[in-house]
């Protein structure tokens with residue numbers, strides 16, 4: 001079954017050549033993109049969709065979410081808006097509510113959040129554990145995460161549960177808890193921050209998870225300068241996320257990880273992606289991550305929602321893109337790239353076509369997964385020009401129309 005999407009006013013491919021095509025068409029065959037080019041020379045297909053002179057982008061790739069949670073933290077948000085500052089301690093409230101929720105309800109909540117994200121143009125997403133914090137509960141969250149999201153991350157090292165010794169809990173995270181979640185996850189993450197895990201504890205977690213075959217990610221430099229970014233670089237993490245408080249040495253260290261990668265071909269060794277989370281920065285009233293300076297230093301940047309009940313209760317990637325343009329000084333093309341190709345880089349899904357069956361996401365190119373987002377607007381510029389407007393018109397995920 002093939003579908004021709006034609007009459008596209010602007011096709012923002014986010015491919016390696018950064019092509020933006022006018023008056024374009026795309027053919028989808030099954031789950032893959034089989035042709036892109038000028039609408040005038042498009043081949044025939046089984047079915048046709050008239051894009052009505054709208055803009056077509058890759059679906060959003062949300063590389064950082066925490067969707068496995070129950071409960072409510074409205075009061076904490078209200079207190080923050082009244083002047084309180086965010087602290088990691090609020091995580092414990094969500095842990096209590098999550099533990100008290102049945103498998104059925106936790107699954108329903110997670111799937112509902114994925115559906116919400118997809119309805120706004122997200123077509124590929126990662127989600128994390130981290131609100132279970134004991135062996136049984138983390139394994140349950142990992143199992144549900146593996147069915148709800150495209151990729152799952154183990155975040156047993158999110159917070160030391162009240163009353164437990166931090167080093168003893170770190171041993172648990174590195175030992176029995178890791179064994180229990182291992183069948184369900186591709187990645188491990190650690191919250192390396194004052195009030196969460198120290199540099200040494202974080203390194204131990206990352207080493208154990210790397211030895212178990214997991215890829216690595218780090219929550220770092222969110223609430224103050226600290227060792228998170230440099231630890232992520234030292235450990236070869238795929239991404240370090242938040243990156244609000246950076247010293248010059250942090251930027252240099254991240255930039256150094258990208259010297260073996262060729263952006264023109266997308267080949268070579270990927271470095272550590274700096275993942276900026278603008279919705280979280282606004283909700284916690286932290287300074288916005290310096291996305292402009294990171295890009296200018298040659299670092300690959302991703303934008304992600306960080307959807308979670310504490311610091312960022314939104315899965316709107318369009319909101320993140322608008323903020324990145326309006327306040328972080330990225331161009332529209334750069335912001336959309338960070339929210340699509342950047343996320344794919346952070347999740348190691350930027351490569352792969354027919355030959356290996358891996359199917360890249362986050363860019364529109366032949367052989368890539370047909371993850372497409374048709375805006376109800378003639379250009380991607382409208383994402384920042386009309387912030388907060390419902391601009392998602394149609395979404396295809398792996399070739400299947402979602403809305």
Ligand SMILES: N=CN[C@@H](CCC(=O)O)C(=O)O
Pocket residue numbers: 066088090091094191219222280306308309310311312
């Ligand atoms: N910073 C650590 N973890 C989450 C927030 C978790 C929470 O407060 O529930 C984040 O990425 O912002």
Ligand SMILES: [Zn+2]
Pocket residue numbers: 064065066219306308
């Ligand atoms: Zn997070």
